[in-house]
Amino acid sequence: MAQVEIYTKAFCPYCARAMNLLASKDVAVEETDIGMNTAKRGEMIERAGGRTTVPQIFIDGTHVGGSDDLAALERAGKLDALLGR
Numbered sequence: 001m002a003q004v005e006i007y008t009k010a011f012c013p014y015c016a017r018a019m020n021l022l023a024s025k026d027v028a029v030e031e032t033d034i035g036m037n038t039a040k041r042g043e044m045i046e047r048a049g050g051r052t053t054v055p056q057i058f059i060d061g062t063h064v065g066g067s068d069d070l071a072a073l074e075r076a077g078k079l080d081a082l083l084g085r
């Protein structure tokens with residue numbers, strides 16, 4: 001099973017959409033809320049190549065992008081393979 005990490009913050013509809021998609025895949029997700037955590041926000045931006053919006057999603061350490069990017073992978077039929085399913 002792939003290691004899935006997602007940086008989120010509260011009241012973020014894009015985060016909820018990404019979490020719902022990942023939940024539908026029945027994979028374990030490590031969620032980091034950056035809302036009150038400057039250090040983790042900085043870590044996210046660095047790992048995401050400068051992107052500052054949430055969510056930012058990583059699968060097995062590889063940056064896959066935000067919610068729209070995750071949805072695009074699903075539409076393209078590529079997400080399950082990345083998740084090892």
Ligand SMILES: N[C@@H](CCC(=O)N[C@@H](CS)C(=O)NCC(=O)O)C(=O)O
Pocket residue numbers: 011012013014015052053054055065066067068069
């Ligand atoms: N296209 C992006 C949009 C993400 C987005 O706009 N997220 C909002 C929160 S829901 C955000 O980070 N806004 C800037 C901010 O809060 O600093 C995606 O699909 O992830």
